[in-house]
Amino acid sequence: LAPMIELSRTEDGSNKNGAFAKDVADGLSQKQKHLPSRYFYDGKGSQLFQQIMDLPEYYLTRAEFEVLTDNQEAMVQHFAHEGFFHMIDLGAGDALKTKILIRQLTKQQSSFDYVPVDISGDAMKQLTKSLQEEMPEVGVQAVVGEYFKALQWLQQNKSERKVVLFLGSNIGNFEMKESVEFLCSMRSYLGAGDKLLMGVDLRKDPDTILNAYDDAAGITAEFNLNLLHRINRELGGEFDVDQFQHYAMYNPLEGVMRSFLISLKEQDVYIRDTGRTFHFDAWEAIHTENSHKYFIEQVKELGQQCGFKIETVFYDSRRGFADVLFTT
Ligand code: AVI
Numbered sequence: 597l598a599p600m601i602e603l604s605r606t607e608d609g610s611n612k613n614g615a616f617a618k619d620v621a622d623g624l625s626q627k628q629k630h631l632p633s634r635y636f637y638d639g640k641g642s643q644l645f646q647q648i649m650d651l652p653e654y655y656l657t658r659a660e661f662e663v664l665t666d667n668q669e670a671m672v673q674h675f676a677h678e679g680f681f682h683m684i685d686l687g688a689g690d691a692l693k694t695k696i697l698i699r700q701l702t703k704q705q706s707s708f709d710y711v712p713v714d715i716s717g718d719a720m721k722q723l724t725k726s727l728q729e730e731m732p733e734v735g736v737q738a739v740v741g742e743y744f745k746a747l748q749w750l751q752q753n754k755s756e757r758k759v760v761l762f763l764g765s766n767i768g769n770f771e772m773k774e775s776v777e778f779l780c781s782m783r784s785y786l787g788a789g790d791k792l793l794m795g796v797d798l799r800k801d802p803d804t805i806l807n808a809y810d811d812a813a814g815i816t817a818e819f820n821l822n823l824l825h826r827i828n829r830e831l832g833g834e835f836d837v838d839q840f841q842h843y844a845m846y847n848p849l850e851g852v853m854r855s856f857l858i859s860l861k862e863q864d865v866y867i868r869d870t871g872r873t874f875h876f877d878a879w880e881a882i883h884t885e886n887s888h889k890y891f892i893e894q895v896k897e898l899g900q901q902c903g904f905k906i907e908t909v910f911y912d913s914r915r916g917f918a919d920v921l922f923t924t
Pocket of ligand 1: 656885
């Protein structure tokens, strides 16, 4: 399987080589405007996402926490039966969930090191420090960058045994086609018997899903609108952010939660680093995020397309979230 993912993005999604400016200009010039959701996660956005994870409506994090807590012994047995391995954690953040597994691995004296990958350098510094304090016996090699950085790391360490964690339903933020490309790319760097533990949010009551992305306290709205603030801060944008509104919509046929920013009036917005002005009609939308919700059968097919087989599926007690253990 050939690597298919494009490896040319900036490491942290910032404006280093103008990629951010270019993506914004491209997205806002389309007939249906859009902005890539990976730009949500600047310092402020990451902080808001931490708040989202504590919201009463945002069930995903708690559900996955339960899955990992209740199944930690079984999971670790699947990972650790053949000697040393690298545990690579894509989008590790504060690794609150992964620490459940790390503790269990240490308890069982498994031979492994931990490779957290995250776009936030600060998060990786803090995580390395907290692990050194809490579990000094665990070797940690943090990688700062987007997911493609993790793929590069996998490529460089191709011959060693690996367990990849891709938790939190982060896969759900890709377009369907991108998720296949990403998983196939990952698969091409894994060897026989390597594992992938992937968190996926499952189909459920549409209202439960919708509320999770349109919370009463308005934190998700702030998270979405922060993208415009970020364009103002980093690209010299002139968005009047109060003139845009968060709008979230769930399509139960496709199983996709979509988020938008809606222009409340007809307006022109200049963005210095793009050298251009963008026109918005009253009530025109910018599509900012997809979050896919899956049937287990779809997850199975997704894996199969890239040569992954399901070893076990671990569910939460409500069967609303699953961590799927794939092997090659
Ligand atoms: C990071 N990702 C899995 C979150 C999700 O649920 O799609 C991002 C998010 N967007 C709004 N709320 C949370």
